[in-house]
Amino acid sequence: MEKPTISIAVIAKNEADRIGRLLKSASFADEVVVVDSGSTDGTQVLCERLGARVIFNEWPGYAEQKNFAMEQTTSEWVLNLDADEEIAGTLAVEIMDAVLHTAPEVSGFSMPRLSRYLGRWIKYGGWYPDYKVRLVRRGSGSWSGDALHEKLLIDGKVERLSQPILHHVYRGIADQIKTINRFSDIYAAQKPPAGSGFVLVGVGHALGKFLECYVWKLGVLDGIPGLIIAMNSAWYVFLKHAKAWETGLREKDDV
Structure with missing residues (x-):
């Protein structure tokens, strides 16, 4: 063959x-x-x-x-x-x-x-x-x-x-934060402007993401890296909600 x-x-x-x-x-x-x-x-x-x-x-x-x-x-x-x-x-x-x-x-x-x-x-x-x-x-x-x-x-x-x-994901924590910042910028640019309630929803979503990664999906078993991953995943979820709210704030200032 x-x-x-x-x-x-x-x-x-x-x-x-x-x-x-x-x-x-x-x-x-x-x-x-x-x-x-x-x-x-x-x-x-x-x-x-x-x-x-x-x-x-x-x-x-x-x-x-x-x-x-x-x-x-x-x-x-x-x-x-x-x-x-x-x-x-x-x-x-x-x-x-x-x-x-x-x-x-x-x-x-x-x-x-x-x-x-x-x-x-x-x-x-x-x-x-x-x-x-x-x-x-x-x-x-x-x-x-x-x-x-x-x-x-x-x-x-x-x-x-x-x-x-x-x-071999990310060169280090700073590289992961850089990626989180870039991806949350893209998310906010694609979403319609959000009100203050959207940020509060983001707090709940971020908490849920942390529990998902660290507890439900057993990130705790990955030691300190597992904790850092769960915290940064939650931070990403919150940040994209906060930036969507910020977009709405800027549009109000421009009126």
Whole structure:
């Protein structure tokens, strides 16, 4: 049986400090395509040195950029990865076996994602198994979504793999806070202006989020990182409500 070919598609900007881990884990693939949207830290040179084909494309949004990256690949199967992810050898073997023996009606595969944060693999708090559809048969899927969430939609049957993508999420607490601030800005910009009651609702939602992450989903078992994750998750929920209220306040001031 002829071995199906596999491409890895990655989008990146200023990822020189961590994309090397991903590229070194990609040796099982037939090609790696990195679509860069204007790095200034040497990401392009590093990727080329590690064997990737680098293509520049102005930033059009997450879903659009990921679709562009898939279009640049040439293999029968495309594995979509982020610059902060890594493929362990066990997952590489499972992927190669899956595409070799899969039925014609199967168009994609999902796999769990295991994240590492603050020196620990996070297994609770809702972070694991965090299944993601990432492996797609050429021409059988596309990315869709808004500025906050994008998803790979598959035209056909999707099966699950058991081995996880390794996700080196956030460079530290400051990086997580930066992401929370950016995402809450996007949320507030997409929502209609809110009144003061909306902030009070946000307090309740934030408390519920903390209890969900730390108690119900057992984030307490992840030690101090689990506590920090639960607190920051609750802070994000409150912050996006508060910023929606702030938008309404600014509009009143402008009248």
